[in-house]
Amino acid sequence: MNQPKYQLKADDILSTYEFLSEGPKGKIEKLIQFTPTNYYDVFNLAFGDKDSKTGQIDDMVISNNGDSELVLATVVSAIYAFTDKHPDSWIYATGSTKSRTRLYRMGITKYLKEVKSDFEIFGEINKTWEQFEKVVDYESFLIRRKKQ
Amino acid sequence: MTTISELNKKKVPVVRIDKSLNQYSNVVLFPEKVEKANEMLRTIGLPKEALKESRK
Numbered sequence: 001m002n003q004p005k006y007q008l009k010a011d012d013i014l015s016t017y018e019f020l021s022e023g024p025k026g027k028i029e030k031l032i033q034f035t036p037t038n039y040y041d042v043f044n045l046a047f048g049d050k051d052s053k054t055g056q057i058d059d060m061v062i063s064n065n066g067d068s069e070l071v072l073a074t075v076v077s078a079i080y081a082f083t084d085k086h087p088d089s090w091i092y093a094t095g096s097t098k099s100r101t102r103l104y105r106m107g108i109t110k111y112l113k114e115v116k117s118d119f120e121i122f123g124e125i126n127k128t129w130e131q132f133e134k135v136v137d138y139e140s141f142l143i144r145r146k147k148q
Numbered sequence: 149m150t151t152i153s154e155l156n157k158k159k160v161p162v163v164r165i166d167k168s169l170n171q172y173s174n175v176v177l178f179p180e181k182v183e184k185a186n187e188m189l190r191t192i193g194l195p196k197e198a199l200k201e202s203r204k
Contacts, residue, residue, distance in 0.1 A: 008161055011169035016177070018169055033177045037185050042194070044185040046178035057177045077161040084160050090194060092185045118159065122195045124188065129195035140188060142195065 003073040003111075010078075014085045017078045018050075023065030030071065031057055032078045037092065043082075045093040047075055059096045072107040076115070083119075083145035094140035101139060108141065109134045119143045 006019040017032040032047040048059030079091060095101030105123075108115060112134065115121065122129040123138030132141070176182055 002159075005161070008163045009166035009169060010163045011173045012165060012167070013173055014163065016169050016172040017163070018166065031172070031177060033172065035176050035178065035182050037182060037189060039186075039189050039194075042185075042189060044178070044182045046181040048178065059178055059181065077159075080160045081163050092189070094181070094184065094188075096181075124192065127192050129192065131197075140185075 003076075004070055005073040005077045006070060008074065008078055008081065010081065014082055017081070019074050021063060021065050021067055021071055023063075023067045025063060025065045028063055028065055030074075032075055034078075034082050034086075034091065039090075041086070041088055042090040042092060043086070045075075045079070045091050048096075068103065069107075072104075076107075076111070079143070080118075087145050087147075090142055090144050092140065092142050102137065104141065105138055108132065117146075119145055 006021065008017045008019050010017045015034050019030055019032075021028040021030050029050040029052055030047060031050050032045070034043040034045055036042075037044055046059055048057050049061045049063055050057055083089060083091070093104065095104055108121065112132070116132075120143065121132040122142045123132045123136055124140040124142070125136055125138050129142060130136075132138070
C-alpha cells in the first residue's frame, strides 16, 4: 500500500517484526508475529506493545498514541513482507477484543480495492468463511497472497 | 538507482534484519491468539471455495 508506515525490523526468518510507534504518548515498541498454527501453511498474525522495562508483550493494551492508521499500514506492510517469503501461506487474524476486530475490518475496508488486488480475503461469521464484504461484522479474517 | 521515494512506494517494504529479534523466533508471543486460531481452524477449517479454486 502506498501509505505512510513505520520502518520495520525483523528476525532472520521474517516471522517476528518490530517497529516504533511515535505519538503524543512517546515512543512505543511494537511487535508483530506470524506464528505457525497446527495446520500446514496457516499462520496466526498478532501484534502488541512491548514494555520497554519488563520486555513483556501486551496485545490488550490500548496505546492511544494517535497513529492507529500508521500502525495498521505498518502491519499490512509486514504481511506483504511475510507473504513474499511464504507466498502459499494463509494468515489468520482476529482482534483481542470485538472493537479491535472491528478496527481491523475498517482498515481492510478502507483499502479493500488495493488489498483485493493482491490478496484473497475471507471473513468468518457464524462459524463459516465467506468472501470478505464491506459491511459484515466478521469475527476473524483469513488472507492469502494471490499469485501474480 | 532506486530512490528513497520509490522504495517508500513499494508494497513489499524494505525490512532491516535485526539479530536481536531472533530471540523471539522460537517463542510464541501471543499464545492465546494462536490457541484461538487453532480452535477456529479445527472447527471450520479453511474456506472450501478457495481450496477448490486454482490460485488466481
